Amino acid sequence: MTQQSDTTADSVGEVYDQFADAGASTAMGGNIHVGYWDDDDPEVPIAEATDRLTDLVAERLALRPDRQLLDVGCGIGVPALRIAGAHDVRVTGITVSQQQVTEAAARAVESDAGGRVSFRLADAMDLPFEDVSFDGAFAIESLLHLPDQTPALKEIHRVVRPGGRLVIADLCQRQPFTGADKEVLDGMLLMYEIAGINTPEEHHARLAEAGWELLELTDIGEQVRASYGHAAAAFRGLAGALDAGAAQQMNAAADLMEAFGGHPYAGYVLITAQRS
Numbered sequence: 001m002t003q004q005s006d007t008t009a010d011s012v013g014e015v016y017d018q019f020a021d022a023g024a025s026t027a028m029g030g031n032i033h034v035g036y037w038d039d040d041d042p043e044v045p046i047a048e049a050t051d052r053l054t055d056l057v058a059e060r061l062a063l064r065p066d067r068q069l070l071d072v073g074c075g076i077g078v079p080a081l082r083i084a085g086a087h088d089v090r091v092t093g094i095t096v097s098q099q100q101v102t103e104a105a106a107r108a109v110e111s112d113a114g115g116r117v118s119f120r121l122a123d124a125m126d127l128p129f130e131d132v133s134f135d136g137a138f139a140i141e142s143l144l145h146l147p148d149q150t151p152a153l154k155e156i157h158r159v160v161r162p163g164g165r166l167v168i169a170d171l172c173q174r175q176p177f178t179g180a181d182k183e184v185l186d187g188m189l190l191m192y193e194i195a196g197i198n199t200p201e202e203h204h205a206r207l208a209e210a211g212w213e214l215l216e217l218t219d220i221g222e223q224v225r226a227s228y229g230h231a232a233a234a235f236r237g238l239a240g241a242l243d244a245g246a247a248q249q250m251n252a253a254a255d256l257m258e259a260f261g262g263h264p265y266a267g268y269v270l271i272t273a274q275r276s
C-alpha cells in the first residue's frame with residue numbers, strides 16, 4: 001500500500017466536515033462514491049450511476065428482511081437509506097464526521113426508510129458495538145482512509161456473526177504507481193486525506209490477516225472511470241462560488257482527481273468476504 005502515513009480519525013473527519021459544508025456530493029445525489037456505467041450506457045447521469053454502485057454492493061450482501069447491517073464510513077447516509085429502503089433491512093452507519101452524522105440523520109427523517117437506519121460518530125478502528133451484533137457489513141470507499149486497515153477489518157469481523165458477509169467497494173492500484181505517476185498518487189492521497197490505496201493482492205492479504213474468507217474480488221475500474229471526470233467538473237463548478245484561496249484548492253483537487261482517474265493503473269474493486 002502506498003502509505004501517506006499519518007491520517008487520523010480527526011483529520012479525516014475534518015475533511016468530510018468541510019466536504020459536507022460545501023455540498024460537494026450534491027451532483028452525485030449525496031453518494032460520496034464512484035458511479036457505475038455498463039459499456040453501452042455512458043449517458044446515464046452520475047447520480048443514477050452512483051446509486052447503481054450501491055445496488056452492486058447490496059446484491060453481494062445476500063440480504064433478507066430485518067437483517068442488521070453495519071455501514072462502515074456511511075457518508076451522509078444515502079447508501080444506507082437506499083439499501084434499507086430496497087431490502088427492508090436495518091442499517092447502522094458510522095462516520096468520523098459530525099457534520100455527516102447530522103446530515104444523515106436529517107435525511108433519515110425525510111425518508112420512508114428512516115425508521116430502519118441510525119447514524120453515529122464512531123471510529124472503525126474501535127467499534128462501539130458488542131460482539132456478533134450484525135448480520136453483515138459494508139464499507140464503500142472508507143477503508144482507504146485508515147492508516148492500518150487490518151485492525152479495522154478485525155473489528156468488523158468481531159461484530160459480524162459467523163457466516164455474515166462484508167462487502168467492500170474501494171479504489172485499487174492495479175500495479176504500484178511509480179516515477180512521475182507516483183506524484184499524482186501522492187497528491188491524491190494528501191488532498192483527500194487518504195492513507196493509502198491497496199493493490200488487489202493487498203486487499204486480499206489484509207482481509208485474510210483479519211480472518212475473512214474471500215468469496216469474490218472483481219476489478220470494475222473501467223466501469224467506474226467516468227466518475228472522476230464528473231467529480232472534477234462538479235468541483236470546478238463549486239470553485240466559482242468560493243474565495244480565491246478556496247477556489248484554487250478546489251480546482252487543484254479537480255485536477256488531481258482527473259489525473260488519477262485517467263491513469264491505467266487506477267482500478268476499483270468490489271470485494272465480497274465471509275466471516276467463517
Ligand SMILES: C[S@@+](CC[C@H](N)C(=O)[O-])C[C@H]1O[C@@H](n2cnc3c(N)ncnc32)[C@H](O)[C@@H]1O
Nearest residue numbers: 031032033073074075095096123124140142145
Ligand atoms: C468517500 S466517503 C464514503 C461515504 C459513503 N460510504 C458513501 O459511499 O457515500 C468515506 C467515509 O468514510 C468515513 N471514514 C473515514 N475514516 C473512518 C474511520 N476511521 N471510521 C469510520 N468512518 C470513517 C468518512 O467519515 C466518510 O463518511
